[in-house]
Amino acid sequence: MRVSARNKLPGVVQEITTDGLMAKVSVRIGDNHLVALVTAEAVKEMGLAVGDEVTAMIKSTSVMLAKGD
Amino acid sequence: MRVSARNKLPGVVQEITTDGLMAKVSVRIGDNHLVALVTAEAVKEMGLAVGDEVTAMIKSTSVMLAKGD
Amino acid sequence: MRVSARNKLPGVVQEITTDGLMAKVSVRIGDNHLVALVTAEAVKEMGLAVGDEVTAMIKSTSVMLAKGD
Amino acid sequence: MRVSARNKLPGVVQEITTDGLMAKVSVRIGDNHLVALVTAEAVKEMGLAVGDEVTAMIKSTSVMLAKGD
Amino acid sequence: MRVSARNKLPGVVQEITTDGLMAKVSVRIGDNHLVALVTAEAVKEMGLAVGDEVTAMIKSTSVMLAKGD
Amino acid sequence: MRVSARNKLPGVVQEITTDGLMAKVSVRIGDNHLVALVTAEAVKEMGLAVGDEVTAMIKSTSVMLAKGD
Numbered sequence: 526m527r528v529s530a531r532n533k534l535p536g537v538v539q540e541i542t543t544d545g546l547m548a549k550v551s552v553r554i555g556d557n558h559l560v561a562l563v564t565a566e567a568v569k570e571m572g573l574a575v576g577d578e579v580t581a582m583i584k585s586t587s588v589m590l591a592k593g594d
Numbered sequence: 595m596r597v598s599a600r601n602k603l604p605g606v607v608q609e610i611t612t613d614g615l616m617a618k619v620s621v622r623i624g625d626n627h628l629v630a631l632v633t634a635e636a637v638k639e640m641g642l643a644v645g646d647e648v649t650a651m652i653k654s655t656s657v658m659l660a661k662g663d
Numbered sequence: 664m665r666v667s668a669r670n671k672l673p674g675v676v677q678e679i680t681t682d683g684l685m686a687k688v689s690v691r692i693g694d695n696h697l698v699a700l701v702t703a704e705a706v707k708e709m710g711l712a713v714g715d716e717v718t719a720m721i722k723s724t725s726v727m728l729a730k731g732d
Numbered sequence: 733m734r735v736s737a738r739n740k741l742p743g744v745v746q747e748i749t750t751d752g753l754m755a756k757v758s759v760r761i762g763d764n765h766l767v768a769l770v771t772a773e774a775v776k777e778m779g780l781a782v783g784d785e786v787t788a789m790i791k792s793t794s795v796m797l798a799k800g801d
Numbered sequence: 802m803r804v805s806a807r808n809k810l811p812g813v814v815q816e817i818t819t820d821g822l823m824a825k826v827s828v829r830i831g832d833n834h835l836v837a838l839v840t841a842e843a844v845k846e847m848g849l850a851v852g853d854e855v856t857a858m859i860k861s862t863s864v865m866l867a868k869g870d
Numbered sequence: 871m872r873v874s875a876r877n878k879l880p881g882v883v884q885e886i887t888t889d890g891l892m893a894k895v896s897v898r899i900g901d902n903h904l905v906a907l908v909t910a911e912a913v914k915e916m917g918l919a920v921g922d923e924v925t926a927m928i929k930s931t932s933v934m935l936a937k938g939d
Contacts, residue, residue: 526664528720529705530658531629544890545751546769549909550659555624558790560600561657562909564723564756564890567667568789571661580660582666585702586793586931587656588630589599589865590619590874591649594638595871597913598866599928613683614820615838618702631684631702633825633838633930636874653875654909655724655862659667663752666856668796669767682821687840688797691760698738699795700822700840709799718798725794726768727737727758727934728805729787730778733802735858736843736935752889753907771861771894771907774805776874789804792840806934807905809918817901826935831900837933847937856936861934863933864906866895867925 532561534582538575541568552581603628607644610637611628621650670721672697676713678705690719739790745782748775759788768799808859810835814851817844828857877928879904883920886913893926 536559538551548568550561559581573579605628606622617637619630628650642648674690686701686706697719706725711717743759743766755775757768766788780786812828812835823843826837835857849855893913895906904926904939918924 526801527709528660529699529709531631531637531702531705533660534628540673542891544758546749547891549654549891549911552659552660555626557603557650559603559626559657560602560654560909561659561667562724563657563667564669564767565661566756567659567669571659571665571667571780572786573659577661582615582658582660582796583628583652583656584617584793585629585631585701585798586929587652588628588632589651589927589929590632590640590642591597591602591637591871592623592642592646592649592873593613593871595867595869597868598908598916599907599910600909600912610712611684615818615823615825618684618704629702630665630874631931632874633876634835635825636876640872640874651865653862653865654723658722658895659721660664661666666798667771669765671798672764672766675772680822685822687822687842688793689785690756690797693764695741695762697741697790697795697868698792699797700792701736701795701797705797709797711797711799715799720796720798721790721794723756723765723767723769725790726766726770727858727860728768728770728774728778729735729789729802730780730784730804731802733936734847734939735937736837736839736847738840738843751892753887753892757907768805769862770805770809771905773894774807778803778805785835789934790932804936807907807922809936810902825894825930828935830931831902832878832932834902835879835928837929837935838876838930839933843935847924847935849935849937853937858876858934858936859904859928859932861894862906863928864904864908865871865879865927866897866912866916866918867927868922869916
């Protein structure tokens with residue numbers, strides 16, 4: 526499957542915290558960590574678990590840049 | 595400055611393409627590349643140039659996850 | 664591939680307008696039309712063309728609701 | 733009222749699940765279902781209920797496209 | 802019309818710059834300025850012009866907070 | 871620090887409601903109120919409290935415009 530999202534970062538799920546409707550999924554991407562806030566329903570439907578290989582997808586319009594201190 | 599965005603990835607600007615109101619900025623983050631679509635005005639105001647050290651900031655609600663092929 | 668995005672609407676590409684860095688893609692979803700603003704690079708890389716069957720993916724946090732006149 | 737959002741899909745509320753600060757609203761749009769994650773406050777203030785006719789509004793920059801399997 | 806977006810800021814259009822598919826609309830909100838990047842099509846369809854009274858709508862999930870220097 | 875986000879509105883935190891993974895932060899911006907939905911983790915890490923001076927940052931692509939009634 527090809528997706529229009531410009532950012533597709535491969536990583537491994539490190540932690541999943543579910544609370545009510547929401548779930549916070551921490552993914553290791555190389556030396557960085559990425560946090561995704563998704564629905565608890567998505568975690569369940571995907572059968573997402575710690576150790577899973579996933580791809581974090583981010584539209585380029587959702588990325589901000591900061592420079593300097 | 596502390597920001598609420600959960601994802602703050604340090605990187606180096608590799609390429610900037612400006613066209614009209616928009617600019618596409620490619621940033622190297624470790625072994626990955628991240629593309630940010632920002633306004634041309636932002637690039638100008640920040641004095642953004644290839645080689646600059648920047649931080650890519652992404653709200654956790656903007657991250658999607660994909661699993662499997 | 665399973666994705667965390669809650670909204671995955673199957674449709675057919677009806678029109679693609681590319682200008683500079685951006686592309687506007689019009690997709691027919693049942694009786695509705697959906698407009699996606701993506702990068703021109705994405706359209707090229709996906710080989711997107713009129714008549715293609717695609718899936719429009721939208722995070723549930725990106726949907727607003729309006730009621731009344 | 734005219735809005736800049738390109739996507740305005742008319743539908744009917746099918747299910748509302750509220751938990752803490754958030755609410756998940758399921759809307760039938762023709763043959764599709766759309767899930768909106770809004771604040772519980774919005775649901776209360778709008779007096780949103782199952783059976784209500786609503787319009788789902790989505791900015792075109794929030795739509796991603798996927799093609800193939 | 803009632804909308805789920807928590808942020809509805811009344812303002813006056815101060816400047817509109819259109820280029821290709823995109824338009825940058827500057828809106829005065831009290832003592833602040835807000836920039837909206839919308840499609841050129843939206844500006845045309847809304848008949849948007851300098852001096853128009855508009856409401857800037859922003860989902861609460863799209864707002865980031867920064868503190869300190 | 872310079873950021874690409876076009877909208878940087880200075881304000882004062884008026885109310886913080888935390889529930890599970892999420893927090894709703896109400897900020898006074900001049901005569902307006904702005905609601906930010908961030909993670910509870912962000913509120914904690916930033917040491918965010920009522921009375922704090924903050925900057926609300928919003929990407930221009932996240933702003934919608936409405937005109938008329």
